[in-house]
Amino acid sequence: MQVFFQTFVNGLTAGCVYALIALGYTMVYGVLKLLNFAHGDVYMVGAYIGYVILQLFGGAHGLSIPVVLLLFFMFAGASVGCGYLGVAMERFAYRPLRNAPRIAPLITALGISFVLENTVLLLFGGFTRSYSTNAYIPFSTGLDFGGVRIDIVQILTIVGSIAMMFGLRELVNRTTLGKSMRAVASDREAAEMLGINVDRTIMLTFLIGSAMAGIAGVMSGLAFNQITNTIGFLAGLKAFTAAVVGGIGSIPGAMIGGIFIGLCEAYSASYISSEYSDLIVFGILIVTMLLRPQGLFGQRPLQKV
Amino acid sequence: MTDDPGQPGADSDANSEGRPVRGGSIGVDQWVAQSGDRHDQGAGWRRVLAQADARVGWWPRLALVTIAGLAFAQVSSNVNIQTVAFNSLLYALLAMGLNIAVGWSGLLDLGYIAFFGFGAYGYAIFSSNALGTGGVGGTHLPAIESILIVVAAAGVVGVVVGLIALRLSGDYFAIVTLFLGQAFVLAVNNVDPSTLGGVNGLFGLDPLHSFGVTVITPLDYYYVALGVTVIVAAVLHLLDTSRTGRAWRALNDDPLAAEAMTMSVNKLKVMAFSFAAMVGALAGTLFAAQQDNVFPTNFTANILILIYACLVLGGVGSIAGAILGGLVVTVAENMLSSPTDAAYLFYGLIIIALIAKVRPWRSLGYVVAGVIAFGYATHAIVGAIAPVATAGHPGSPGWIGSVMNGFVIVPKNPQNFGNALYLALIVGLVAIVRLRGIRQLIAVIITIYVAACCWESRLIVNPAITTQIMLGAILIVTMAARPYGLLGKHRVETI
DSSP states (O other): OHHHHHHHHHHHHHHHHHHHHHHHHHHHHHHHOOOOTTHHHHHHHHHHHHHHHHHHTTTTTSOOSOHHHHHHHHHHHHHHHHHHHHHHHIIIIIGGGTTSOTHHHHHHHHHHHHHHHHHHHHHHOSSOEEOOHHHHSOTTSEEEETTEEEEHHHHHHHHHHHHHHHHHHHHHHHSHHHHHHHHHHHOHHHHHHTTOOHHHHHHHHHHHHHHHHHHHHHHHHHHHOEEOTTHHHHHHHHHHHHHHHHOTTOHHHHHHHHHHHHHHHHHHHHHTOSTTHHHHHHHHHHHHHHHOTTTTTOOOOOOOO | OOOOOOOHHHHHHHHHTTOOOTTOOOOHHHHHHHHHHHHHTOSTHHHHHHHHHHHSOHHHHHHHHHHHHHHHHHHOOOHHHHHHHHHHHHHHHHHHHHHIIIIISOOOOTTHHHHHHHHHHHHHHHTSGGGOSSSTTOOOOOHHHHHHHHHHHHHHHHHHHHHHHTTSOHHHHHHHHHHHHHHHHHHHHHSOHHHHOGGGOEEOOOOOEETTEEOOSHHHHHHHHHHHHHHHHHHHHHHHTSHHHHHHHHHHHOHHHHHHTTOOHHHHHHHHHHHHHHHHHHHHHHHHHHHSEEOGGGGSHHHHHHHHHHHHHHOTTOHHHHHHHHHHHHHHHHHHTSHHHHHHHHHHHHHHHHHHHOOSHHHHHHHHHHHHHHHHHHHHHHHHHOGGGGOSOOSOOHHHHHHHHTTSOOOSSHHHHHHHHHHHHHHHHHHHHHOOHHHHHHHHHHHHHHHHHHHHHTGGGOHHHHHHHHHHHHHHHHHHHOTTOSSOOOOOOOO
């Protein structure tokens, strides 16, 4: 039973990270009907920005500032950096393609993903970098429920991402920006005619989505320690699966889908085989798409003729 | 492979006789879309040339390409060049196959690499000692048999996967197939390492052998690849202009309308997916036979992106474009891996971009003079302040390196400096796009200088990474500037 609950905690942590990435997928897809394959690589860049900030303040073993301040700088740096990366991506790569054939932005996304991955490879080299979280946030500072450990980073990840999810939901439901996002999502031309600044709305959507991916990158760096330039690809795929399972375009769907995928992955890794956990996630995606293509929370889109 | 649809009236006349118009144009919309192009053909000799070009049929063009290919084999004696030529034909073949799914029927197939891998692994299993030597279960087939079996099997697998995946539309299909490619690599890495070799791959494959001829040297493989490419191109062209080809295009333009016209949309999609799979597998068998071994890393997403680069660069939907794309991408990739050629390519591209984009000529003069003056001035100033900063040597060998020596700043230990310059280069490119007028010119001057410094101190040291970054950038830029590729045609998109 102890293994079962420990797996649950670990799966929940991974799931929250996937959920944060999936939120970006879902938001962009909702507003632009665009699958931003490069989103997973934004997450990877976020993890590296966090790593650079850690090194700037003396590295894991010679930290020159308090840990709380370090965490603040890491999250702030990653969210700002990735947010602007997302905005730049939208402005220079996707905006010229608004009226291009459907396939064009997807190929562009492949290209962006390739450029980002190899840029990081050029700047940081191919080997694994480690956050060495244990050195400044010891694993022993956590909660212990009869052998089931939840360390402080896991609590931070879980609580932080759930808080961000609720914040995002409030943003979309209550604010003017949220209203214009929903308007652009349901009909871009009509929204433009009603005086909504469509370009600005799309830009802000990319900003928020990418900033959350950056935060997810730092969280995963802290929680799982190791980062390489290729983590974005698989994480992006899994986050996409999460978004689809939850129903693409739905914010609670992305959150629950992410946690579901994280748990499935953790349980299949600890009870079946870690090599096949990716294939099992893939199987979930296929089954979901065949049985309920609109996902758990999505609505079946009306087909316009 | 060009088409001259003529008048719309002539179009429908030809169709009513049941004879497809060459190039398979499909209607008034397209005719209207192309009227601008026809206008742009201009007057005088250009128009005459364009009309003469349009009169040449598809098979003389293909014959011409074949003769050019054969002539090339006669003049080249360098084994490396022959291998590059083989690879470019391989990528042309792969791009042609991908074109069936992506270009003609509009299915964004991101799992194509799995079929390439399927073909290669299939050949590796049947035509080597992977299944043991002799006896029961020790199957070791002749090359030609295993190629036929593998290609047919790929077709069947394509139908099965297609039937599942095509219940999804558009973007969902893309991501499921992307996962399929990933799953293939995972599977060959982990399933039954004793047969599939795991991470170590399979080796000791038979060379191609049939009709008493064994194909061993790179030149022989080049001939085989040339033959296969020409045959596949011919078959695909006939397919393209057939009833099925036109149905695919209709499907790509508007699936709902196609369905309303009683086309069986799902059958057509599965067919396209499966045909693409077969061409991919065929290319895979050639690849495996030539390479003599297969590894899981031969079939990663990087190769997929390379194939997409070929297709997109040449023009989605065009067979000639796929072949041209395969040639351009492979040659460019190969040039980038040699420092001297890479330097030519890099500076050549900068010069071409300047000539093509900077107008009027006066500005071009300012830019060139500005870059030279700015470069030497910066080098002199930095050298006077801190001699260490210019102590390094440019990465380019030969005369380019000696020219650059007094021009670019390369410090003793260029790695971190180069990384910073790389980031500065990205900022500079953004600035060029955003600024206008005199500021833009200044940004261009500084960016070119930064690019040269970054190239000499960092990029050329890691040719593999540089290649990949440039390929990704090419994809992005091509899509933004010319979404239909070099030889692609503008199509009317119905929304």
